[in-house]
Amino acid sequence: MNLKQLANKPQRFAPGHRSCSGCGFPQIVRTVLASTDNPVVVANATGCLEVTSTIYPFTSWKVPYIHSAFENAAATITGVESAYKALQKKGKLPKDKKIKFVAFGGDGGTYDIGLQSLSGALERGHDFLYVLYDNEAYMNTNIQRSSSTPLGATTTTTPDGTIHHGKEEWKKDIMKIVEAHHIPYLAQASVHNLIDLSMKAEKAFNTEGPSFIVVLQPCTLGWKFPTDMTIDIAKLAVETKFWPLYEIENGKYKINYKPAKDVPVTEYLKTQGRFKHLFRPENKGILEQIQKTVNERWNDIVKKCEG
Numbered sequence: 001m002n003l004k005q006l007a008n009k010p011q012r013f014a015p016g017h018r019s020c021s022g023c024g025f026p027q028i029v030r031t032v033l034a035s036t037d038n039p040v041v042v043a044n045a046t047g048c049l050e051v052t053s054t055i056y057p058f059t060s061w062k063v064p065y066i067h068s069a070f071e072n073a074a075a076t077i078t079g080v081e082s083a084y085k086a087l088q089k090k091g092k093l094p095k096d097k098k099i100k101f102v103a104f105g106g107d108g109g110t111y112d113i114g115l116q117s118l119s120g121a122l123e124r125g126h127d128f129l130y131v132l133y134d135n136e137a138y139m140n141t142n143i144q145r146s147s148s149t150p151l152g153a154t155t156t157t158t159p160d161g162t163i164h165h166g167k168e169e170w171k172k173d174i175m176k177i178v179e180a181h182h183i184p185y186l187a188q189a190s191v192h193n194l195i196d197l198s199m200k201a202e203k204a205f206n207t208e209g210p211s212f213i214v215v216l217q218p219c220t221l222g223w224k225f226p227t228d229m230t231i232d233i234a235k236l237a238v239e240t241k242f243w244p245l246y247e248i249e250n251g252k253y254k255i256n257y258k259p260a261k262d263v264p265v266t267e268y269l270k271t272q273g274r275f276k277h278l279f280r281p282e283n284k285g286i287l288e289q290i291q292k293t294v295n296e297r298w299n300d301i302v303k304k305c306e307g
Contacts, residue, residue, distance in 0.1 A: 001035075001198055009034035017060040018052040022220040022227030024191035024234065025049050025133045029104065031194045032131055032213075033063065035201035038100045043077035045109030046070035048140045049133065070109050074118040077103040078126035100205050101128040107148035108138045111172050122181040122210045129204045129211045132174065135219040143222040147172040151293075152286045153274045155222070160277040165286060170293065178212045179248055185211040187247035191218070192234035196245055196256055203249070216243045224273025236268040241298040246305075253304040265291050 012033040019026055025048065033040055041064045044050045050067050053060040068076040081101045087093040105114055110132045118130060137155050138144040145155040150171045154160050158167040178186050185207040187200040197215060204211035218225070218233045225233060237243035240263045245256040266287060269275040278286050 001195070001202070003195060006031065006034055006194060006198055012040065012062045013053070014060045014062055016058070018055060019048065020052075020219075020221055020227070022230045023048070024217045024230050027194060028131070028133050028191055028197065028215050028217060031197050032102065032104075032129075032201045035198045036100050036205040038098045038205070039063075040100045040102060041077070041080055042066070043068065043073045043080070043101075043103040045073035045103070045105035045114055046140075047106035047109050048135070049104055049106065051140060071113040072117045073103040073105050073109060073114060074121040074128075074130055077101050077128050077130075078121045078124065081126050081128050101126075102205075103128065103130045105130070105132055106139070107132065107134045107136060107146045108140075110134075111148045111174055112146050115177075118178075119181065122178065122183050122212070125209050127209055129201070129213065131201075132212070132214040133217040134174075134214055135217045135222060136171070137219070137222050139219050139222045148174070151290055152269075152278050152283075154277065155274070165277055165283055166274070173297075174214055175248075181210075182251075183210045183212065184208070185247070185249050187213050188216075188243070188245060189213055190216045190234045190238050190243060190245060192231045192238070193245065193257070200247060203247075222274065224276075225271055229271065233268070233271050236263075236271060239263050240265045240268040240294070242268050242294055244298060244301055246301055253301060253307075255301060255305055265294050 011030060013029045043066045046069060054067060066076055084099060088095050110118060134148055136148045137146050143155050144157045145167050148171055149155060149167045152166040154166045160166055175188055185204055189197040189200050200213055204213055216234055216237055218230050220227045238245055239259045242265050247254050
């Protein structure tokens, strides 16, 4: 599917929501929902997407939609999927009618609060897609750190000071955690490349059993950059190998995009105010740590593709 075809698909997420200027999750949602022609049922964890798209009495969702709680979007959507199968079995729904089930959650509702619910749903083998839009902090509640927040980033709970210089722990590797559940399809995508995201969403919808996609979603408010830079920054994350585009299908790794040249990760970090303190001379070691880890993780993915 090319961009023109994607743009001409029926819109299942309407304009008029209240997301921030420059936010990328509307594009993520529209792209994912446009990547199947089947009817879709959506569950949504509490977070930026939920609060900006469902302010009573309005909604941007043009599909059946459920919001339950922060921690249980995966459990909610798999409950709906189970009910659907039960009604088909009883003859109350036609067996040839194919409905797709998808849950959307942010990093707080996925890496942290919702991890148990997601893990259980994956382990049980439900037929659904989980889409994580990753903005790397609890943006909806004033930019607190999450386990997705990168090393060195400042948040309201990990400020830069005389002793501590932003978050001191590495970003949790959610792809490895999900891979450990041995599901048939999982992928990492970015909001700047909607064709790649659509291809992955289409694969996920056509996969029998659980599937998972994590999409990088730069946050203008929490990352501290101009609102017209979202797509550029998402692209830089990929070009510097900070955020590789890859997929794992039935245990086989595939890199979807290899940068033509090596771009230092500092080119990505310096675009964001949350990392500006790292460019003081005394924090040079943190930058070196980040570059070393980015190189190691990229090489690990390359090795797994070759193996």
